[in-house]
Amino acid sequence: MNQTDIQDFLQGLQSQVNGDALDEVVACCSFIQLTRGAKLIETGKRHPFLYLIVQGSAKSYYLSEGKEVCTWFAFEGEVVSTMSTFAGHPSNETVELLEDAALIRIHVKDFKALSVNRASVARLITEWVVEHAIFLESLLYLQSLPVKMRYEHILEARPEILQRVSLTDLASFLGMSRESLSRIRSAP
Amino acid sequence: MNQTDIQDFLQGLQSQVNGDALDEVVACCSFIQLTRGAKLIETGKRHPFLYLIVQGSAKSYYLSEGKEVCTWFAFEGEVVSTMSTFAGHPSNETVELLEDAALIRIHVKDFKALSVNRASVARLITEWVVEHAIFLESLLYLQSLPVKMRYEHILEARPEILQRVSLTDLASFLGMSRESLSRIRSAP
DNA sequence: CGGTTCCTTTGACTTAAGTCACAAAGTCAT
């Protein structure tokens, strides 16, 4: 994947950044390929990059009493980051690839620096963050439902998750035990 | 509260915006006073304002099967908004004053318009949204704890809530029944 | 091919938290 490809990919996602600004954004991107299990972000570490998934999938989780608690999954075309990346804090979560993946990696410092002079880049950043915050609001809503409805809701809203995520990870994302998920799935 | 007071208040919150930019921010602010029960944001409506609490408190909630589910509380010095305000979507939540309050109201369109030419304003917006997103992440973490630990956590992290919020609202915020909260509080 | 290992399902039992019903204590207006 070369610079032109990256440009095309970015444009596919976002038409807001254009012309010279887009060239400058592309200049702080690089294309990388990693294998299943690779960690994009690790708990406790500061992370200067955000990622766009070209191909593959990732999960985010933290450990609670030794157990993984998944907070989200991400697929093609999605932005992968944690808010700590934007805020410059150490991350509370680990982000790990569920499949071999092709990614565009963006250096946040460079990206933020660009936003100082490029209003369109500043707007793009805000938009991504707002989108992420709305996503977090939807997760809170999901967790407020009784477990069976959580499963039904995700089945409805993001059926692709079922195809690509292990039931163990899905159960942890839905805030229930594997056994409960299994029973809900086999229920009439 | 006049323009100078507003300026002082904003500067107390955020030193990032300075000089001319601050004057321009103040120009899209107005000071209002409202009584307990007033709704700043209503479910299903688009809302063009965000608020800073000078004095008083507010809660945000949505209705689920006729019951209020509180998502957060806000006090002096905090920014009150929902992400739908930034995104221009109808709100999923209602924000209501818990006490008579003094507020600075900011017109989001004007504010966003300012950010096009004022990088410091754009950064302020991003920072508020990032802060809100981190706050939402903390709420998700809270909800993942067993109920007793939720109470202990909030007691530790935000003891002022206990003084100013009814136990009914607090229970709903903590995702438990009033009875459970009452039992947890009276436990040894 | 057989043997690990991991993932998922199922069954029996336990426990955390909810519901319902009622009592006690506060708040408020008259």
Place this chain on the structure above:
DNA sequence: ATGACTTTGTGACTTAAGTCAAAGGAACCG
């Protein structure tokens, strides 16, 4: 104060979901 209304606390019971334990299935590897 007095009565109406709201908020909080307690007890008895129910239910949802978790835990523990065991057993099929897939996938993986020599």
